[in-house]
Amino acid sequence: MRRWMQLGVLGLFGLLFALNPLAEKLVLPPDLFLKADPLLSLSAFCASWRFHESLLYGLPVLLMALLAGRFFCGWLCPLGTLFDLCAGKSKVGRLLCSPQWKLRLLVLLAAAALLGSNLAGLIDPLAFLTRMFTFIAYPLVMLITATGIELLRPLADYLRLLTLSHAQVAQPVFSLILLTVMLCAILFTLNHRFPRFWCRSCCPLGALLGIVARIGFFRRRVATSCTSCMQCASACPTGAICEEPRQYRPKECIYCTACTTVCPVQAISFGYAPAPAPLPDRERRGLLASAAAGAFAAFSIKKDVLAKSNPNRLIRPPGALPEPEFQGACVRCGQCMKICPTNTLQPCLFESGIGGIWSPRLDTRLAGCDQTCALCGTVCPTGAIRELQLEEKKHAKIGTAAIDAGRCLVWAQDRLCLICDEQCPYDAIVFRWKDGTRKPFVIDTRCNGCGFCEQVCPVQGRSAIEVWQHGEIRLSQGSYSEKAQELKLDLKENAGDDAFIMQGEPSEKLPDGVITK
């Protein structure tokens, strides 16, 4: 029964992920799992000091832990299920390192979060799994689909199955695929040798649930008929059963019920039981050291030079909170990058500092930001990207385009090119008469940084027009439209700027494709 439940939940996770863009129409939110992860929401809350509804979604999971300890880990956690499925022959793992490490990690994360650095997403199981799906499963499935389509296309052409013969599927690309693959390879290789070592020794969410579990009351009970044969202790996959088999460690038990099955005298059952006497913890020093490590991590991230002056191009998604708050709230799950229809959202490596790895940025050379879409804000589990209506999102300016006259075909080589102008949805690129020819300029108040100009620039390599974060509008609350009005932005789809062409001498009025008489 446990296996079926695990598979069902993993299936639900996969389904919500796959249906991501459509899931908003479903009953369940697409980011259900991430929202329900109390570690992520608590860490985001502490680091950004910003209330978000995900805190409430996490309550049932905490409540469940209050009742039945780490039931979540054994029965629900989709990463745990994958670990179970991919474990080696021996289901009862040797320990890789002390189970105390996960508590230390949790303390480290808590200390860092309280000091404003949200690192939980890097090692949280659900964020990790979502990244695995975004950066590995999703592009892989699309690649396989596309390969299948290409194989069938000649046949479909021949049979005139037009929908199939014209089928085109998006091919997402991501910048940190290799890193994700390597991390997964390490984890799953270790897991093969040391089943569920992650859950036993590393998982900070497991540690959090384990702490809550100490006061639970749905517990493992051992009847007096126990013969101390120790079979249960050696069958327990998480080492929750002590040298004295009538006792156990609630913070390790994942309620897999392996012990009840192996017990030769059926002495073990699960049900109401008072809390056992706590086993002695000799861990104060280790935990203090972890807290100090977390504090130093937060310190080194907060005081990184990039936090003060960032020379990198860092275009955050529209609606992203102001940078320090954003980094505090973002849990690096990668949902926004999965849902982005143009694939412009990419994970940072070090563009936003060492603490910003995996956080989203726009790669406007790769693609622009679709002006008819505001999906990224709808799937952000912690509200690091605000959920905006289209009109608001339009005014959530993410940067400003800047022309590099040294590279621009018109400015540098006097060629006829206008592709950036052609693509600009707000006519922010205009041609002005300069030095005897018409040359493109950017009107900053009409540019919201969408980046289509940069995407289509025909100059190879670095674009001759690039979006930089200059002029971005980042609000933690309030209306972007009002802010834009205050800044006199003009993002209406108004009549073009060609008015200038119509002034002046006829010889200056017309496009180059027309001979003036």
Added chain:
Amino acid sequence: MNITRRDFLGKTAVFTAAATLPPALFHPLKSFAEPQPKATIAAVTGSRVDAVKKAVSMIGGMELFVKKGSRVCLKPNMSFPHEPDRATNTHPEVVATVARLCIDAGAAEVIIIDYPFNPPEKCLKLSGIADACKGIKNTHAFVIYNENLFQSIPIINGKELKEVQLIKDVLHSDVIISLPTAKSHSTTGVSLGMKGLMGLIWDRRYFHASVDINKAIAELAATVKVNLVILDASRALLNAGPSGPGLIDFPKTIVAGTDQVAVDAYGVTLAKWYGQGFAPAQVKHIAAAQQLGLGTCNLDEVTVLKAQV
């Protein structure tokens, strides 16, 4: 029968090659030196649907172009994720009417294609063309944005272009009907039928960045064997083209003809582009097309059948 691996591989290779080659080598910039018959085009003003029907019937009816069982490829402009009132895409009613005419004339299938800007599927939807053509039998509208759906063909005698990657459907259709909308264009002056054919090619950047775009358009128009052009000048985007938003005028005219140059030339005269208008021969790509012998832009040499509906 025993099939050896070598046999199998060999046959597969031959089959694949056969399946991917164009049916006939494509219309390599043929010499137009022989005198062309005087071009006839129809220009009908009035409501879109009726004007399209009337214009097509005036130049001989759709049956003249679409034979029973033929495959028809329509190339409207649906490049922008804009609704019809922006006048940047061909009006959906025009596209749907032409598709119906083709089906009524006996076409086996009508494929409506364009390689739009981003995001492609939204262009198809917002332009209204997908919805307008949904109910028409054997008619399929696709936006094409995957390089695998393009095929490279050589342009023999091309001066600017040596080869070009065209949407495969164009190469495998019996009839190609170009359905441009009337727009200004900040590089080429106007974007009508011949400029619209750039929506069939994969590497548009090359046109802008590497060659004389006006001559390249003329060579492209000479390469793609367009059987019929139906220009939707029910509206005209007077400036800020091709993407707008700009001033929109309503010439309420549908122009149809087989001479791509003549239709475009007549289109130029229909509106006051950039607040002043200009003569067809002033538009470089139109003049270049005439020079290639593709048709005439001198409207004195064109019979223009006019009507009102």
